[in-house]
Amino acid sequence: xxxxxxxxxxxxxxxxxxxxxxxxxxxxxxxxxxxxxxxxxxxxxxxxxxxxxxxxxxxxxxxxxxxxxxxxxxxxxxxxxxxxxxxxxxxxxxxxxxxxxxxxxxxxxxxxxxxxxxxxxxxxxxxxxxxxxxxxxxxxxxxxxxxxxxxxxxxxxxxxxxxxxxxxxxxxxxxxxxxxxxxxxxxxxxxxxxxxxxxxxxxxxxxxxxxxxxxxxxxxxxxxxxxxxxxxxxxxxxxxxxxxxxxxxxxxxxxxxxxxxxxxxxxxxxxxxxxxxxxxxxxxxxxxxxxxxxxxxxxxxxxxxxxxxxxxxxxxxxxxxxxxxxxxxxxxxxxxxxxxxxxxxxxxxxxxxxxxxxxxxxxxxxxxxxxxxxxxxxxxxxxxxxxxxxxxxxxxxxxxxxxxxxxxxxxxxxxxxxxxxxxxxxxxxxxxxxxxxxxxxxxxxxxxxxxxxxxxxxxxxxxxxxxxxxxxxx
Amino acid sequence: xxxxxxxxxxxxxxxxxxxxxxxxxxxxxxxxxxxxxxxxxxxxxxxxxxxxxxxxxxxxxxxxxxxxxxxxxxxxxxxxxxxxxxxxxxxxxxxxxxxxxxxxxxxxxxxxxxxxxxxxxxxxxxxxxxxxxxxxxxxxxxxxxxxxxxxxxxxxxxxxxxxxxxxxxxxxxxxxxxxxxxxxxxxxxxxxxxxxxxxxxxxxxxxxxxxxxxxxxxxxxxxxxxxxxxxxxxxxxxxxxxxxxxxxxxxxxxxxxxxxxxxxxxxxxxxxxxxxxxxxxxxxxxxxxxxxxxxxxxxxxxxxxxxxxxxxxxxxxxxxxxxxxxxxxxxxxxxxxxxxxxxxxxxxxxxxxxxxxxxxxxxxxxxxxxxxxxxxxxxxxxxxxxxxxxxxxxxxxxxxxxxxxxxxxxxxxxxxxxxxxxxxxxxxxxxxxxxxxxxxxxxxxxxxxxxxxxxxxxxxxxxxxxxxxxxxxxxxxxxxxxxxxxxxxxxx
Numbered sequence: 001x002x003x004x005x006x007x008x009x010x011x012x013x014x015x016x017x018x019x020x021x022x023x024x025x026x027x028x029x030x031x032x033x034x035x036x037x038x039x040x041x042x043x044x045x046x047x048x049x050x051x052x053x054x055x056x057x058x059x060x061x062x063x064x065x066x067x068x069x070x071x072x073x074x075x076x077x078x079x080x081x082x083x084x085x086x087x088x089x090x091x092x093x094x095x096x097x098x099x100x101x102x103x104x105x106x107x108x109x110x111x112x113x114x115x116x117x118x119x120x121x122x123x124x125x126x127x128x129x130x131x132x133x134x135x136x137x138x139x140x141x142x143x144x145x146x147x148x149x150x151x152x153x154x155x156x157x158x159x160x161x162x163x164x165x166x167x168x169x170x171x172x173x174x175x176x177x178x179x180x181x182x183x184x185x186x187x188x189x190x191x192x193x194x195x196x197x198x199x200x201x202x203x204x205x206x207x208x209x210x211x212x213x214x215x216x217x218x219x220x221x222x223x224x225x226x227x228x229x230x231x232x233x234x235x236x237x238x239x240x241x242x243x244x245x246x247x248x249x250x251x252x253x254x255x256x257x258x259x260x261x262x263x264x265x266x267x268x269x270x271x272x273x274x275x276x277x278x279x280x281x282x283x284x285x286x287x288x289x290x291x292x293x294x295x296x297x298x299x300x301x302x303x304x305x306x307x308x309x310x311x312x313x314x315x316x317x318x319x320x321x322x323x324x325x326x327x328x329x330x331x332x333x334x335x336x337x338x339x340x341x342x343x344x345x346x347x348x349x350x351x352x353x354x355x356x357x358x359x360x361x362x363x364x365x366x367x368x369x370x371x372x373x374x375x376x377x378x379x380x381x382x383x384x385x386x387x388x389x390x391x392x393x394x395x396x397x398x399x400x401x402x403x404x405x406x407x408x409x410x411x412x413x414x415x416x417x418x419x420x421x422x423x424x425x426x427x428x429x430x431x432x433x434x435x436x437x438x439x440x441x442x443x444x445x446x447x448x449x450x451x452x453x454x455x456x457x458x459x460x461x462x463x464x465x466x467x468x469x470x471x472x473x474x
Numbered sequence: 475x476x477x478x479x480x481x482x483x484x485x486x487x488x489x490x491x492x493x494x495x496x497x498x499x500x501x502x503x504x505x506x507x508x509x510x511x512x513x514x515x516x517x518x519x520x521x522x523x524x525x526x527x528x529x530x531x532x533x534x535x536x537x538x539x540x541x542x543x544x545x546x547x548x549x550x551x552x553x554x555x556x557x558x559x560x561x562x563x564x565x566x567x568x569x570x571x572x573x574x575x576x577x578x579x580x581x582x583x584x585x586x587x588x589x590x591x592x593x594x595x596x597x598x599x600x601x602x603x604x605x606x607x608x609x610x611x612x613x614x615x616x617x618x619x620x621x622x623x624x625x626x627x628x629x630x631x632x633x634x635x636x637x638x639x640x641x642x643x644x645x646x647x648x649x650x651x652x653x654x655x656x657x658x659x660x661x662x663x664x665x666x667x668x669x670x671x672x673x674x675x676x677x678x679x680x681x682x683x684x685x686x687x688x689x690x691x692x693x694x695x696x697x698x699x700x701x702x703x704x705x706x707x708x709x710x711x712x713x714x715x716x717x718x719x720x721x722x723x724x725x726x727x728x729x730x731x732x733x734x735x736x737x738x739x740x741x742x743x744x745x746x747x748x749x750x751x752x753x754x755x756x757x758x759x760x761x762x763x764x765x766x767x768x769x770x771x772x773x774x775x776x777x778x779x780x781x782x783x784x785x786x787x788x789x790x791x792x793x794x795x796x797x798x799x800x801x802x803x804x805x806x807x808x809x810x811x812x813x814x815x816x817x818x819x820x821x822x823x824x825x826x827x828x829x830x831x832x833x834x835x836x837x838x839x840x841x842x843x844x845x846x847x848x849x850x851x852x853x854x855x856x857x858x859x860x861x862x863x864x865x866x867x868x869x870x871x872x873x874x875x876x877x878x879x880x881x882x883x884x885x886x887x888x889x890x891x892x893x894x895x896x897x898x899x900x901x902x903x904x905x906x907x908x909x910x911x912x913x914x915x916x917x918x919x920x921x922x923x924x925x926x927x928x929x930x931x932x933x934x935x936x937x938x939x940x941x942x943x944x945x946x947x948x949x950x951x952x953x954x955x956x957x958x959x960x961x962x963x964x965x966x
Contacts, residue, residue, distance in 0.1 A: 003711075003745060005678075008615040008777040052562045059553045059561070066553030068544065076541045081532060082761040083604075083754075118603055118763070119568075122784045129640055130493040134619075155614055155640070155781070193488070226488065263488065277568040278789030290489055297498040298640070301610050302603035302785035306761030311553060311790065 007155055022380075022390040031388070033415065041420045044390045046202065046358045047411035048236070048275035050332040054325050055274070058315060065314035068307070075310070082306040085299050087116040091313035095283065098316045099268060101323055102235045107247045115284040115295040116309070118302035120232050120269035123282035124151040124196075126298045127265060130291050131226050132158045137190040138228075139163050139181045141173050143361075143397035143404070145202045152196070161185045161192070162398055167363070170352065171204050173197075173212045178219050194226030194263075195219065200233040200243065203397045203406035205357030207237055213249045221260045228265050235273030235326055238334035239355035262288040270312065272358060273329070279308045333358070333410060336417065340409045343421035347428045358410040362391075365403030367431065376402040387427045389420055497639035499631065507863075507873040516871070518898065526903045529873040531687065531841045532894035533721065533758035535815040539808055540757065543798060550797035552790060560793065567789040570782050572601045576792040579799035580766060584751060586805050587720040592732040594768060600778040601792075602765035603785025605717050605752035609636040609681075611767055611781050612748055615774050616711050617643045617678040623713070624648050624666045625681045626658045628688055628880035628887070637681070646670045646677070649883050652846075655835060656689055658682075658697055663704055679711030679746075680704070685718040685728065688880050688889035689844050690837030692722060698734045702742050713748045720756035720809055723817035724838035735770070744770035753795070755841060757808070762791045816841070816893060819900070823892045826904040830911040841893040845874070848886030859885040870910045872903055 002009070022044050031039035059066050068076040082088065089111070096109035117123045132138065134157025140148060142162035152158055163181040165171040178195075185192045195216060199208040208216075220227040229246040237243040246264055255261055266285040271277035281304055284295050316322050340360055341351050352361040368375040373395050380393040383405075394404035409417060507529050516524035549556040552564045567573065577596035584594045602608035617623065619642025625633060627647035637643055648666040650656040663680075670677045682701065684693045693701075705712045714731040722728040731749065735742045749768040754760035764787050767778050799805060824834050824843060834843040851858040856878050863876040866888075877887035892900060 003616075003709075003771075004773060004777070005615055005618050005621075007618075008773065047566055049562070049566065052565070055565075056558055056561055059558060060555065063554070066551060066555075067548065074541065076544060077534070077537045080537065080540070080759045080761050081534070083763070118785050118788075119783075122603075125784055130490055131488070133490050150780075150783070155784075224488065271568075276565045278565050280568075280786050280788050288489075290493060294489075294493040294498070297500060297635075300604075300635075301607045301640075303763050305763050305788035305791040307794070308788040308790050 022384055022392065025384055026390045031416065038388065040384065040388045040390050041416060041423075042390050042411065043408045043420060044392045044406070045411045046272065046406075046408050047277065048272055048329070048333075048358050049411050050336065051275060051325065051329045054321075054328060055315070058318070058321055062314065062318075065311060068310070079306045079310055082309075083303060085296055085303060087114075087304070088306065088309040088313055090317065091309040092116065094313050094316035095268075096285075097319065098322055099234075099285075101319070102273070102326060103243065103245050103248060107245060107251055109247070109285060113285055113287060113292055115286075115292055115299055116304050117282045117284065117295070117299045118280040118304055119277075120230065120267055120271065120282040121147065121151050122280075122299075122302040123267050123269065123284050124148070124228075124230065125154075125156060126295050126302075127228060127267065127284050127286075127291070128152050128156045128158050129298060130294050131228075131265075132156065132193040133191075134158065135190065136193045137161050137185050139178070139185070139192060139195045141165050141171075141177075141197055141201075143171070143203055143394060143399035145198060146392075146396050146398075148196075158193075159185075159188075159190050161188075161190065163195070164400055166401055167352075167404075170206070171201075171361075172209065173215065175215060175219075178215070182223065192223065192225055194228055196228040196230065197246075198230040198232070199246070200231075200237060200356035202233065202357060203359060203392065203394075204352055204361045205354035205359055206352065206361075207241060207243050207356050209241070210244050210249065213244060213246055214253075217246070217249060217253070217255070217260060217264070220263060224259070224263075226263045226265065227260075228267065230267040232267065232269045233272050233357050234268070235329070236333055236358060237356040238330040238337065241355065243356070262286075262291075265291065273326075274312075276312075279312070280304060281308065281312060336409045336414075339414070339417060340407065340421070343418075344407075344424065347421070347425040348432075349424070349428065359406050359408040362405045362407045363403065364405055365401070367428070368403045371402055373402045379403075380405070383427070387423050389423060492640055495639075497635065499634040499639070507867055507875065510867050511873045514871075516899070516902075518902075522902075523871065525867065525871045525873050526899060526906070527873050527894065528890045528892070528903060529875045530894045531755065531891050532760065533755055533812070533816075533841050534894050534896075535819065536758060536808060536812045539804075539811060540759075540798075543801070543804055544794070547797060547801075550794050552793055564789045564793050567792075568786065570601070570779055570786060572599065572787065573789065573792045573796055575796035575800070576787075579796045580751075580764075582802070583799040583805055584719075584766075584768075586802070587756065587809060588728070588730045588733065592730060592736065594732070598768055598770070598775050600767040600769070600775060601782045601785070601787045602767055602778075604754060604760070604763045604765040605715065605750055606632065606636050606765065607763075607785035608750045608752065608765040608767045609633065609713075609715070610639075610641060611778055611785070612713055612750065612769075612774075613637045613641040613643050614781060615777050616713075616748075617641065619643065620675065621678040622646050622670050622675045623679045623681045624663065624670070624677060626650050626662075626686075628656070628877060628882035630683060630687045631875075631879050631881075633681070643678075644675060645681075646675070647881055648680075652835075652884055652887075656686075656691070656844075658693070658701070660700060660704070663701075667708065677708070677710055679713055681713045681715065683715040683717070684731070685716075685722060685839035687718065687840060688842060688875070688877075689835055690840035690842055691835065692726060692728050692839055694726065695729055695734070698729060698731065699737070699740060702731075702734055702740055705746055706742055709743075709746070711746045711748060713750060715750040717750065717752045717755050718840050719751070720812060721816055721841060722839040723813045723820060726838065728839065745773075746771070748774060756812070762795070763787060764791065764795065819892050819897075823900065823904070827907065830908045832907070832911065835887075842889050842891040845888045845890050846886065847888055848884070851886045854885050856885050862886075863888070866910075870906050872906060 026040045026042050029039045031041045092111035092114050096111050096114055100108050117126055137159040139161050142164055153160055161181050161184050163177045165173055182192055216227055234243055268283045270281040286292050350363045354360055367379055376393055376395055383389050392406040511525040511527050514524045516526040548554040551557045552561045577599040580599055581594035581596045602611050622644040623637055624646050627649055637645055646666045646669055648662045650658055667677055719728055735747055747770045751766040753764040769775050833846045850862055859876050859878055866872055866874055875889040
C-alpha cells in the first residue's frame with residue numbers, strides 16, 4: 001500500500017517549474033554589492049522594499065504599539081490568548097478602512113464581511129474550498145501568477161482553465177477569449193464555478209479596465225458563476241488609469257442585492273502594498289453570508305498571529321499615516337518603474353505599458369532565436385547564467401506567446417537596479433554586435449550566437465535541480 | 475427576477491459541498507456551552523452571577539514569567555528601538571523553511587520538555603497554522619479522501635473538523651472505557667481496524683494524543699510500544715499529538731514517541747512516525763498560532779513544508795520565539811514552574827471536588843480533569859448526561875464539556891478545565907459546585923424527578939428537566955475573548 005497520499009506524491013504544487021529553479025540558482029550565487037558583485041541579481045521576486053523607512057519611523061514614534069501596550073497598559077496576556085477566528089475587531093475595522101482609502105473611498109467595506117487568513121496564499125485556497133468541488137474548474141486570464149497552480153488546485157482538486165490573452169490587444173480580456181475558455185471546460189467535461197482575476201494583474205502590471213470588468217460581471221451573471229478578484233496589488237497603482245475595483249463597478253451598476261452581488265468576492269493581503277509578506281496577512285471579502293461563515297471557520301487552519309494583528313491594527317488605525325504611506329509608496333514605485341522602462345528602452349527593449357505592480361511585463365521576443373518556448377528557455381538561461389539576472393519567463397506564467405518576461409523592480413536598491421540595467425544593455429549590445437557581423441539573421445548567425453554564448457559562459461554550469469527549495473513568492 | 479428567497483437557496487448550490495456541510499462540526503454541543511458563556515460571561519465585579527468558563531483548555535498560569543521575559547528582552551521584538559534594525563529582513567521573510575533560529579529554538583524547547591532524553595532535528599521542523607493546521611496538513615499528506623484514521627476515544631472534539639472536513643478523511647474510534655481507566659487495549663485497536671475493513675475503508679494511520687485530552691493521563695511505556703508494534707505490523711502511520719507534553723505535573727513521567735522509537739527492543743519503520751506540536755498549551759500562547767509538524771519521514775517533511783505555505787507562522791512571532799526559546803535558563807525555569815503551578819491547581823481542584831463526593835480520573839497532566847458525574851445521572855444515557863449538563867450550565871453556571879462531545883461511550887463523564895482562570899475564580903467555581911451538590915432539590919412539574927444513585931454523603935438528588943429553551947441559530951461561532959478586554963471594542 002502506498003504510504004503517502006496522492007497529493008503528497010504528485011507535483012501539483014507546481015514547484016518543479018522554472019519559476020522556482022531560477023530562485024534556486026540565485027540562492028547558490030546571490031548578488032551582494034560588496035561580497036559578490038558578479039552574483040545573480042534577483043529580479044524574480046515581487047516584493048516591495050521601497051517604503052520600510054516609513055514603517056520604521058512610525059514604530060519609533062509609537063513605542064506602545066511596539067511593545068504590546070495599549071494606553072500604557074500591557075495587553076500581552078490578552079493577545080497571547082486571543083485565537084478568535086473572527087479576528088481582532090480593531091484590526092478588521094482598520095483594514096477595511098485602508099482598503100477603502102486605496103479605492104479613493106469610492107466604496108466602503110463592512111468589517112463583518114471580512115475574513116482574516118494567514119496570507120493571500122491561504123485566502124485563495126480557502127475561498128476555492130468554499131466555492132468549488134474537486135474536479136470543477138475556475139477560469140483564469142493567462143498569463144497568471146504561477147503560484148495559483150498550487151493555491152487553487154493542489155489540495156482542492158479544482159482545475160484551472162486559462163482565458164487566453166495575447167499581446168495583439170495589450171493582453172486584455174476579450175469576450176471571445178472568455179467564451180472559448182468556457183467551451184474548453186465543457187469539452188473537458190469540467191463544470192465551471194467561477195472566474196478568478198488578479199486586478200491589478202500579475203504579471204502584466206496593468207489595471208483591468210472598466211470595460212473588461214463590466215464584461216466579466218455580465219459573463220458571471222449570465223453563467224451564474226462566481227467572480228473572484230484578487231486585489232493584492234491594489235495599493236501599488238502609481239499612474240493612470242486609476243484603479244477600479246470590482247466592488248466599485250457593482251455599486252456603479254446598482255447591483256447591490258441582485259443575484260450576482262453575492263457571487264463577487266475579493267482577496268486582499270498586506271504583502272505587496274505594505275511589503276510585509278513575512279507577517280502572513282490575508283483576507284477574503286464576500287457579501288455571501290455562507291461564504292463568510294464557512295471561510296471564517298476554515299481560517300482556523302491558518303489564523304493570523306494575534307501580535308501581528310495588533311501591530312497592524314495600530315499602524316493602519318493611524319489613518320493619517322496610512323493615507324500618506326499609500327501616496328508616498330506609489331510615488332516611489334512610479335519612479336522605479338520609470339527607471340526600469342527607460343533603461344530597457346535604451347537597450348531596445350520595450351515593456352507592456354503599465355501603471356501598477358512591482359514589476360514590468362517585458363517584451364524580449366526580438367531577442368529569441370526562434371518563436372518558440374525552447375528559445376524562450378534558452379534566452380532565460382542566458383540571462384540567468386551569463387547576464388546574472390533572475391527574471392521570470394512567460395511560460396511559467398502560462399503565457400501563450402514566447403518571449404515575454406516578468407522583471408521586478410521594487411525588491412532592490414536603486415544602485416542594484418542600475419547595475420542590472422547595465423548588464424542587460426551590455427548583453428543586448430553584444431548580441432547586436434554579433435548578429436550584425438553576419439549579413440542575415442539565419443542559421444549561420446544562430447551558430448555564431450551559440451558559439452558566443454558558450455564562450456561567454458562564466459563557469460561550467462551544471463543545470464540540476466537543487467535539493468534546497470524555497471517558498472515561492474509572487 | 476426570482477424572489478430573494480428563491481435565489482438565495484439557489485446560491486447555496488453554487489457553493490461547495492464542504493461549505494454547505496456541517497463538517498466544521500460547530501453544531502456539536504461542544505460549542506453550545508460556549509454560546510451560553512458568551513451570552514452571560516462571568517466577571518468578578520460586573521457579572522458575578524455569570525457563567526464561568528471551564529470548557530476552555532487554556533494555560534494562563536505562567537504569563538507573568540513570559541511577560542516579564544519580553545519586558546527584559548525588547549530586542550526580541552522587531553518593533554522596539556532595540557529590535558527595529560531587524561524589521562525589514564523579518565517583515566520580508568516568508569521562506570517556508572522558517573527562520574533557522576526559530577527552528578533551532580523550537581527543537582531545543584521540545585528536547586528540554588522531554589528532559590533532554592531525545593534531541594530534535596531543526597530541519598525536520600515544519601510550521602503550520604497552530605496544531606489545528608498541523609493535524610490537517612498531516613491528514614492531507616498521509617491519506618486520500620475516503621481513507622481513515624483510528625483515534626482512541628474519548629478524543630478532542632475538533633479532530634472531527636481538523637482531520638476530516640476539507641480532507642475527506644474518516645475517523646474510526648478506538649473505544650476506551652472506564653473499567654480499565656480508559657487505557658488503549660489491543661482488542662479495541664483490532665476491533666476498530668476490523669470495523670474499518672468491514673466498511674471497505676482503508677486505514678492509513680492511528681492518531682494518539684499523549685498526554686491525553688480529555689483524560690489528562692500519559693501513555694505508559696508498554697502501551698506505547700504495543701502501539702508502535704501495531705502500526706508497524708499493519709504498515710500504517712502513527713501521528714502523536716504531544717501538544718500537552720509540558721503540562722505533565724506529576725508522576726508517572728511523560729514518555730514521548732520520539733523516545734520509544736529509539737529503544738532497542740523496538741524495530742520501527744521511522745517513515746511511519748510523525749509528531750504534532752504547538753506552543754498553545756505548554757506556553758499558553760494560542761494567539762500566536764505556532765503549530766509544528768515533526769516527521770521522521772523525509773517525503774512528508776518535504777511535502778509538508780510546501781503545504782505549510784497555507785499556514786506559516788508570522789515571521790514577527792518566529793523571531794520573538796526564536797529568542798525566547800533559546801534562552802535555556804528561562805526555558806528550564808518556565809517548564810519547572812509551570813509544572814508546579816499546574817500541580818497545585820490540580821491538587822486543590824480535585825480535593826475540593828472530593829469533599830462533595832465527586833471523583834476524577836486519576837491524572838497527572840493536561841489543563842483539565844476528567845470528572846466522574848455518573849452517580850448524578852438519573853440513568854446511564856446520553857440524554858441524561860445532556861440534561862445534567864444543561865443544569866450545570868443553567869443553574870450552576872459553569873461551562874463544562876460533556877463526555878459525549880468527546881465521543882465517550884459511557885455517559886456521565888465531563889471535562890472541566892482549571893488552568894484558564896485565576897485562583898479566585900476557581901474558588902468561586904468550586905463553591906458553586908459544592909453548593910449545588912449539597913443543596914436539596916425539588917421536583918418540578920413536567921418530567922419525572924428521579925432519584926440518583928446515593929452519593930458517599932448520602933444526598934439524594936433529583937432533577938427537573940430544564941424548561942425548554944429556544945436556542946437561536948448561530949451562524950457565527952462563540953467568542954473566546956472576555957468582553958471586558960480592552961481588545962474588544964464592539965461585540966459582533
